[in-house]
Amino acid sequence: MEGYANQGDMHRTSACTGIFPVDEKAAQAPTPEAPTARFALGSHTDGCYQSAEVIIAATAAAIYRATGGDPAKFKLQWVGYVKLALLFGAAFVFAWLLRDHYAAGAMHGLVVLLVLCDPVVTLWMNTLYTDFSVIWSIYVVVMACCVLALYDRQSYLSWALLLVGLATLAISREQFALLPLAMALAAWPWLWHSSTRLTVVVAAVALLMGFVSLFVLPRPQEVRKISRTDTYLGLLVPASSSPERGLAILGLPESCAPLAGAQWRTRKAEVEKGCPQVFALSSFAFMKFATDEPQALLRAKLRGFPAVHGIAPGNLGVIDGQKGKTIEDLPPWAFSPLKALDAMLPAPVFNAATLFTFLLAPAGLVTLIVLRRYRGDPLTPMMMGMFLGGIAIYAFATTIFGDGVNEAGRHYLVGTLAMYTVVIAGLGGLGTLAVRWKQTPREMKLEIPVGVAMLVIVAFAVVTALAMIPST
DSSP states (O other), X not given: OBSOOOOHHHHHHHHHHOEEESSHHHHXXXXXXXXXXXXXXXXXXXXXXXXXHHHHHHXXXXXXXXXXXXXXXXXXXXXXXXXXXXXXXXXXXXXHHTTTOHHHHXXXXXXXXXXXXXXXXXXXXXXXXXXXXXHHHHHHHHHHHHHHHHOSSOOHHHHHHHHHHHHHHHHHOGGGSSHHHHHHHHTHHHHHHHOHHHHHHHHHHHHHHHHIIIIISOOOHHHHHHHHIIIIIIIIHHHSSSHHHHHHHHTOOGGGGGGTTOOHHHHHHHHHHHOGGGGGSOTTGGGGHHHHOHHHHHHHHHHHHHHHOOSSOTTSOOBTTOTTOXXXXXXXXXXXXXXXXXXXXXXXHHHHHHHHHHHHHHHHHHHHHHHOOOSSTTTHHHHHHHHHHHHHHHHHXXXXXXXXXXXHHHHTHHHHHHHHHHHHHHHHHHHHHXXXXXXXXXXXXXXXXXXXXXXXXXXXXXXXXXXXXXXX
16 A cells, blocks of 8 residues: 555544554554554544544445445555545546636646646545645635636536535644635635625635634644644744743743743653643734734744745655655656655745745735736636635645644645646646737736736745745
């Protein structure tokens, strides 16, 4: 089996579903050197992390039981098959919905082929991690909004997929609880022209599911301890002008000062004994720095750029039964172009591309206000750009201020995928844009000056920001 190795996060899904490795060592070890395909269906245990991944895994287990499978010989590929069906089922539906828009359909096919079918994404299928549901739901939300923006006729199937995608994204992981609402608001001008009533329903569902994810679904206390320790003690307190200043802003006692810079995985016992007050902090406590010491937030963000560079977890094995194998040792048919490209990118180039992706969101918003049009093919790519930029910004902010720099590359995965999607869409869309401008010269006269002005502003912002980012 090819997949990412069994780790603590998988154990939390296992606790909800009763799907545990047959090998007791694999079930107990936090990070084995390779994954295991051999699981068994048992009882639920403590430490359950409710998420969309639980629904997917439980569905796979129910199908396995219904087909008469032996509960003691459950293979994790069953979960992978369900995820494969979800991904390609959605891809074929969207391909059919885009059948009248050849350029959009071709671009959708490129993104599915080069991004969603890359091993750095598909390796998450044969796991119990929450990452697949995050990627899949974002894909469904973006594509459903694009279909609704492109067509004048009503598409209730697209609205249904949009609602499913938003609900799945909200409960996929606590980190992404508020992203559905942000995406619904970003797409509001396009959705509103399609159906005012359903747009309100979409926003209400996004808000409700975000609330459920943050305040209703039970989450293990250990997850809270890890995130609060790594974010506040590990990142924000050291980023302050002094540890004492950072602790005072957060309302933590001075006795926590010796633990400034502490990471949960290395100083767990010390934090539990010397600074348990950090566990009581809200996930939004970092916002206190915005008024008291905004420079600390800036320093923390800059420190995050080197940490998020890495599209695949390099410390996890991928081959079942082959000790020490990693993603670089996969067979030729499983070669990952995205992983190879990501590894070759120098840090300054990666940082520049990341900043450019971030700036697509505000640049798209300004352009939208200037052009004052919300329907049709000319502005649907702009909505796509706003989505990708906004997703990258959200993923970066919630990675740094939600988990610190611990496994930052993995937590920022959707941001990195958004960046590479921008590259693919940008290169693939140039020809289509040239053809359209040839057919509609009036559009060209308006859009080219606005586009050039925004690109100049974005380039200046990127160059300025790069000078502030540390090299390591």
